[in-house]
Amino acid sequence: MAILDRFPTLEDLLQAQPEDLGAELVLYLQILERNGSLYEDGLPDRILELYGARTQRPPGLVLIVSEALAWARRSLLVVRDMSQSSHGFIALSREGRAFTRGTLDRMRLREILPDILLHPAIRQTCLDIFNAGHYEAAVFEAFKQLEIAIRDAARLGAHEHGRPMVTAAFQAKDPGGALCGTGQSGAVYSLCRHWSHVLPRLPETPPPHPRAAGGDRWVF
Known part of the structure; x- marks a missing residue:
């Protein structure tokens, strides 16, 4: 699983930079999108399930996931799902569906120049x-x-x-x-x-x- 490979523990994830978690989140969304619609408010709980956590959300989890999603949106990897009548649904953009870890390096270069x-x-x-x-x-x-x-x-x-x-x-x-x-x-x-x-x-x-x-x- 993309997120677990990059962040072996929940503590590692909570210390992540927005772009690092955002990249792994996009890879995770590529898997989730095959099984149906993506609801952004449910992402923190889905991440908790990856780590086998059954307790309440730890402090900072919602914030770091929100920051990661904001980075993905700013990078045009994630957009609002306009096919849904309700707000809160997201979808991967065309670039988001083709995204790989190597893409992140190229994106960083584009920001440099x-x-x-x-x-x-x-x-x-x-x-x-x-x-x-x-x-x-x-x-x-x-x-x-x-x-x-x-x-x-x-x-x-x-x-x-x-x-x-x-x-x-x-x-x-x-x-x-x-x-x-x-x-x-x-x-x-x-x-x-x-x-x-x-x-x-x-x-x-x-x-x-x-x-x-x-x-x-x-x-x-």
């Missing part, structure tokens, strides 16, 4: 690499996309790459360079110099490169 914060070009090429656990490869790919975008925005040749390319793109010695623009602030000038030093520290990427997505001047 929300895709909404990423530029579309970075999201398209790097996010799956990151979510697969290849963090260094994802960072390298992200910087490669940035290098591509800088090259394209500065209209440099496909053979250009590394520090010479970035320096030429920003004309880092001149605040009025190609991408910095005339009369830009000192902060922008510093940013130009920053990228001319950061990118070359990565392994050089072989040209030619495809065009980066998006047409903004400040593509990064």
Whole structure:
């Protein structure tokens, strides 16, 4: 049984983090759903039965189960069962029915790097690499996309790459360079110099490169 494998004793369960118990609860609900509707108010008593407990609910049990369910709802693993006329019934979502313990690791990664914060070009090429656990490869790919975008925005040749390319793109010695623009602030000038030093520290990427997505001047 999923919950007993993860939490051998009731005391272990009462000390669980909401997401840890929530994950096991979703796996348990996958079993219960095969046998009929799921009524959330009855879950604490069902859990007690797993441990062979026939006494009153121990303090904190209802709260920890409520927290676990709240996590499952927030993660869109559990939803309200709208097929029932009465309130209190829940159902597993499509993702909840396909949920495994491995899914939890991927969900944690998504929280570390929300895709909404990423530029579309970075999201398209790097996010799956990151979510697969290849963090260094994802960072390298992200910087490669940035290098591509800088090259394209500065209209440099496909053979250009590394520090010479970035320096030429920003004309880092001149605040009025190609991408910095005339009369830009000192902060922008510093940013130009920053990228001319950061990118070359990565392994050089072989040209030619495809065009980066998006047409903004400040593509990064």
